[in-house]
Structure formats: structure tokens, C-alpha cells
Amino acid sequence: xxxxxxxxxxxxxxxxxxxxxxxxxxxxxxxxxxxxxxxxxxxxxxxxxxxxxxxxxxxxxxxxxxxxxxxxxxxxxxxxxxxxxxxxxxxxxxxxxxxxxxxxxxxxxxxxxxxxxxxxxxxxxxxxxxxxxxxxxxxxxxxxxxxxxxxxxxxxxxxxxxxxxxxxxxxxxxxxxxxxxxxxxxxxxxxxxxxxxxxxxxxxxxxxxxxxxxxxxxxxxxxxxxxxxxxxxxxxxxxxxxxxxxxxxxxxxxxxxxxxxxxxxxxxxxxxxxxxxxxxxxxxxxxxxxxxxxxxxxxxxxxxxxxxxxxxxxxxxxxxxxxxxxxxxxxxxxxxxxxxxxxxxxxxxxxxxxxxxxxxxxxxxxxxxxxxxxxxxxxxxxxxxxxxxxxxxxxxxxxxxxxxxxxxxxxxxxxxxxxxxxxxxxxxxxxxxxxxxxxxxxxxxxxxxxxxxxxxxx
Numbered sequence: 165x166x167x168x169x170x171x172x173x174x175x176x177x178x179x180x181x182x183x184x185x186x187x188x189x190x191x192x193x194x195x196x197x198x199x200x201x202x203x204x205x206x207x208x209x210x211x212x213x214x215x216x217x218x219x220x221x222x223x224x225x226x227x228x229x230x231x232x233x234x235x236x237x238x239x240x241x242x243x244x245x246x247x248x249x250x251x252x253x254x255x256x257x258x259x260x261x262x263x264x265x266x267x268x269x270x271x272x273x274x275x276x277x278x279x280x281x282x283x284x285x286x287x288x289x290x291x292x293x294x295x296x297x298x299x300x301x302x303x304x305x306x307x308x309x310x311x312x313x314x315x316x317x318x319x320x321x322x323x324x325x326x327x328x329x330x331x332x333x334x335x336x337x338x339x340x341x342x343x344x345x346x347x348x349x350x351x352x353x354x355x356x357x358x359x360x361x362x363x364x365x366x367x368x369x370x371x372x373x374x375x376x377x378x379x380x381x382x383x384x385x386x387x388x389x390x391x392x393x394x395x396x397x398x399x400x401x402x403x404x405x406x407x408x409x410x411x412x413x414x415x416x417x418x419x420x421x422x423x424x425x426x427x428x429x430x431x432x433x434x435x436x437x438x439x440x441x442x443x444x445x446x447x448x449x450x451x452x453x454x455x456x457x458x459x460x461x462x463x464x465x466x467x468x469x470x471x472x473x474x475x476x477x478x479x480x481x482x483x484x485x486x487x488x489x490x491x492x493x494x495x496x497x498x499x500x501x502x503x504x505x506x507x508x509x510x511x512x513x514x515x516x517x518x519x520x521x522x523x524x525x526x527x528x529x530x531x532x533x534x535x536x537x538x539x540x541x542x543x544x545x546x547x548x549x550x551x552x553x554x555x556x557x558x559x560x561x562x563x564x565x566x567x568x569x570x571x572x573x574x575x576x577x578x579x580x581x582x583x584x585x586x587x588x589x590x591x592x593x594x595x596x597x598x599x600x601x602x603x604x605x606x607x608x609x610x611x612x613x614x615x616x617x618x619x620x621x622x
Contacts, residue, residue, distance in 0.1 A: 167195035167232065171361075172242045174276055175252035176200035176209055176235065178216055178331070178438070178507060179293060179324045184250070185224050186335040188233035190365040195232050197246075199239045209235040217506040217533045220332035243283040248357065250322070251276055252293040257442050263449050277307045280317065287316045289354045292380070293324060302376075305346075318354040320345050321376045323383035328437060329504030341371045344379020351376075384443045384450075388463055391440040393428040395469040401431035401615030402476065411615025412597060431615040433568055433595030434473045434512040436501030441467055441510050474512050477566075477614075478519040481593055484612055484620075485564060490524035493587070495562040497555055498569020498596075499531040499538040506533035512595070513568040514541050521545055530558035532573060556582065564591035570598050583607050589621060 171187065173180045176198045188196035200206050208215040210229070214222055225233065236242060243249065253272045257265065273294060280290060290308060308317035321344035326334045341362045345355030359371055374382070397415055404411045411431040419426030435441075444463050451460035482489055501511035508514065513529075517538075520527055528550045529538050535551050542549060552558040555574065559565055559582045567574055575598050583590055592604055594613040601611045601619060611619040 165232075168193040169195070169247045170242075170245050171196045171248045171250070172246035173198045173250040173252055173293070174200075174239060174243075174280075175250075175254070175294070176202070176205050176215070177252065177254065178218075178328060179326065180250065180252035181209060181214075181216065181225075182218055182221055182326070182331045182335060183252070183293070183324065185221065185228065185233060186332070187361060188228050188231075189224055191361060192228075192232055194361070195234070197234045197236055197242050199236050199242055201237065201239070203237050206235050206237050217504075218331050219329070219504050224332060239279065240283045243280055244285055246288060248289045248291060248361075249280060250291045250293045251280075255294045255442075257445055265445065273304075274307065277304050281308050281310065284315055284317060287314075287318075289357055290317050290319045291358060292319065292321045316350065318346075318350050319376070320351070320354050320358055321379035322358055323379060325383070325386060328507055329502055336365070338366060338370060341366050342374065342379050342382055343371065344374045344376040347375055384447045387439050387443040388447050388466065390428050391435055391444055391470070392463075392466045394432070394435045394440075395466045395473075397429045397431050398434065398473045398614075399469055401473075404431075404615040405617065408617040409615075410617075414615075431597060432473075432512075432570075433477045433516065433614065434470045436509070436511040436513075437507065438509040441470070471515075474515045475519070477512075477593070477595055478516060478523075480612060481520070481564065481566065481591075482523060484610070484618070485591060488523075489520065489563070491526065492563040493526040493528060493561055494520055495555070495558040495565045496527060496529045497531075497558070497565055497567045497574050498534075498571055499529050499541075500534035500569050500571075503569055503571045506531075506537055508534050508537040508541055511541075511568075513538075516566065516568060516595075517542060517549070518545070521548060524548075526550075528552050528558045528562065530555045531569065532571060534569075556585070560585045561587060562590075563587045564593060566593045566595060567598065568595050570596040574598060579604055579609070580607055583609060 171194050173184045180198055184196045184198050205215045214225060253276050255270060255273055305319045308319065323342055343355050343358050345351040355373055362371055400414060401411045404414060415429040418424055419429050444467050448460045448464045485492065496513060496517060499511060499513040500506055500508055517527055517529065526548050530552050531538065532553065535553060539551060555577060589610055590608065591610045597613050601613055604611050605619040608621060610621050
């Protein structure tokens with residue numbers, strides 16, 4: 165088949181894979197190829213067991229794979245063939261050198277830019293999909309256009325705003341698609357080509373065009389604002405527990421204010437995922453680099469509050485279980501950072517599990533999708549940790565259950581059966597406020613929820 169355009173995505177992760185699957189589905193005249201250096205990941209994309217779990221993704225990929233959606237490890241070959249290249253490589257927080265702990269580690273991003281340059285035999289559009297600091301496109305442009313020939317590689321910013329667990333729905337019906345381009349004839353023309361892709365299914369009024377720098381900063385700022393709302397409501401949850409106010413009632417009341425709105429006002433054990441903390445710390449580092457100390461301190465406090473909420477959850481468990489959990493079995497219900505994904509990156513459950521292990525607890529971890537990643541996250545502390553997919557088996561003989569992921573599965577369990585299998589007195593710490601606390605109390609549980617008065621049997 166003769167395709168209208170060849171689109172390549174470098175990086176087959178949580179963003180690249182689903183995004184390209186949606187583009188291929190909506191643009192059947194475009195050939196879409198996803199490449200990655202990880203051979204095992206590409207093999208899984210070409211199998212019946214995809215490397216990531218996302219509702220609706222499996223059906224979408226299998227419908228179009230090998231028709232106009234392809235997965236490969238032959239990066240150099242596909243760079244040469246591509247008209248448009250999306251760059252969706254990992255940009256983690258640096259763990260070394262200048263900016264360690266805050267700045268984005270751009271080594272994979274730069275290697276990819278140089279690989280594109282080395283293998284390009286004609287002009288192309290390069291689309292930033294990875295989350296990058298402001299002005300990164302300028303650096304990429306300098307790398308890509310160092311050759312003294314007729315090849316021109318135009319850089320466009322197209323940040324993702326996906327929420328894991330609803331990524332396919334977010335891609336199919338996005339709040340907005342943001343496309344940032346240099347305000348030059350070449351840049352504007354390249355931006356229009358990316359607009360054309362999304363216009364196959366996204367209403368034109370939802371496709372926002374801006375300059376490159378605004379696009380890059382908008383991505384960091386959006387995640388920072390969302391995380392700030394979570395940290396804000398979590399700070400009030402601590403006050404609710406002291407005053408016997410109910411955080412759900414408070415969140416509902418303030419969410420009815422049209423100036424505030426109801427989203428991201430659910431108190432919990434804390435936020436996780438690959439974006440929030442990383443993007444906030446990137447924003448902190450950028451602010452510091454421009455001498456904006458007060459701005460940096462403000463955003464850093466959002467991360468600090470989140471980490472305090474995680475510590476506070478462990479402290480509440482220890483203090484309410486008679487000031488010791490040494491030798492006690494604790495079942496963790498959920499390890500993914502949120503429901504409907506197997507992703508555990510920066511999940512609060514990692515910190516909770518490590519904190520409980522330091523207190524010498526016996527830990528059993530249960531999760532319907534994230535156990536493989538949990539084993540990797542805790543590979544250095546295999547002693548005293550058991551992994552059990554079945555929550556009923558995980559709870560047998562436990563002194564306490566801690567709900568750390570809001571899977572619907574945990575709302576509908578037979579807690580009367582679970583209660584009978586546990587050591588008495590039995591405790592439930594609901595870190596996501598998804599359970600029927602009154603019903604659990606009536607069954608005999610001691611119930612502790614975030615931002616609510618405790619319900620004790622003694």
C-alpha cells in the first residue's frame with residue numbers, strides 16, 4: 165500500500181505506544197512505526213501480551229497492527245524512511261552532577277537527536293513528545309541542523325497530557341492538543357502538518373497552536389497545578405483528622421465552587437506516577453537557574469507536602485497498632501500508583517512498603533496488574549515480602565490491610581470473609597477512601613481513613 169506519509173515514533177513506552185496506536189487508527193493513510201532499543205518490549209508489542217496495561221489499548225493495537233501500525237527495533241532504517249518523527253524517549257530526573265534530584269536527564273534525548281541527524285537523508289519534522297525543560301527545542305534544533313547541506317529538520321513541540329488508566333479515552337477525546345512551533349515560515353508550516361494529523365478526529369477548536377516555549381512550559385505547569393491541588397487537599401486532610409471534619413465533605417463543598425471545580429480534590433496517601441514529581445522538580449530547577457528563589461520554593465513545597473503525607477500514613481499505622489508493627493503481617497491492597505494501570509513509577513506504595521519493612525513488618529503485596537513491577541521496585545529487599553495476586557489470600561493471617569490503589573476490585577470484596585481470616589483486632593487503613601467505612605466498622609474492623617475521624621472498636 166502507498167501511504168500518504170511515514171510517521172515514526174522513537175520510544176515505545178506509556179506515551180509513544182498508545183499515542184501512535186491512536187494516530188494509526190484515526191489516520192489509515194499514514195504508516196506509523198514505533199521503534200525502541202529494548203528488544204523485549206518490541207517483542208511484547210508484537211505479541212498477545214502488550215508490555216503495558218491500559219484499558220482499550222489491547223483491542224486498539226490488535227485491530228491495526230501490521231496494517232498501518234508497526235513495531236520494530238530497526239531505528240536507523242525507519243529514521244531514513246520517516247517524514248515525521250515523534251521523540252518519546254525517557255527523560256528521568258538526574259541522579260548525578262549539576263541539578264541532581266531536580267533537573268531532567270537529557271542524555272537519551274540528545275543521543276536520539278544525534279541518531280536522527282546521522283540517519284536523515286532528507287528534510288523532516290521532529291516532534292517533541294517527551295517532557296522536556298523550556299528551551300529544550302532550541303538545543304535540539306542546534307544539534308539537528310549542524311549539517312551544511314540542504315536537509316532541514318524542523319522541531320515542533322507536542323506535549324502529552326495523558327492520564328494513565330484513561331489514556332485511550334484521553335487520546336480519542338482530548339481536552340486539547342497543544343502544538344508549539346517556531347514563529348517562522350518553516351516552523352508555522354511544520355506546525356500545520358502536525359495539526360493536520362490530529363484534525364482527523366479532534367475538533368479544530370481543541371487544537372491549540374502556540375510558540376515552542378509556551379508549549380514546553382505548559383506541560384510542566386499543567387502537571388504542577390494538578391499536583392498542587394492534590395497536596396493542598398491532603399494538607400487539609402490532616403486538619404480534618406484532628407478536628408473530626410470529613411475530608412470528602414470538605415472536598416465536595418469547595419469543589420462546587422465554579423472557580424475551583426471538583427477534580428483532583430480527593431485526599432489520599434499521596435500522588436505518584438512518572439510525571440508529577442519529575443515535572444515539578446524540573447520546574448523548581450528552571451526557576452532556580454533564573455534566580456527565582458521564591459517561585460522554586462513554592463513549587464518544591466508541593467513535593468515536600470506529598471512526601472510528608474506518605475510519612476504520616478506510616479506513622480498513623482504504627483501509632484494506632486499499639487506503637488509497634490514488628491513481626492505483624494500487613495497486606496497492601498494495591499501497588500500501582502493509580503487504578504487501571506500496572507505502572508508503579510513513584511507510587512506511594514513503594515515508600516509505604518519500605519517504611520513498613522523498616523519497622524520489621526511482614527508485608528504481603530497484592531495488585532491485579534502491578535506485581536511484576538513491584539518485584540522490580542523492591543528487588544533489594546526480598547526478605548519479609550510476599551507477592552500474592554489474590555487479595556483474600558494476601559489478607560489471611562494479617563493484622564492490618566492498607567488500601568494503596570483505588571482499584572474497583574477492592575470496593576467489592578467480601579470483607580466479612582476477610583475479617584474472619586485476620587488476626588484480631590483487625591485494622592484497615594484506607595489510603596484512597598474508597599471503602600464503606602461504616603460497614604467495615606460494623607463488621608468489627610478498626611477503620612482509619614485519610615481525612616476522617618478514626619472508627620475504633622476500643
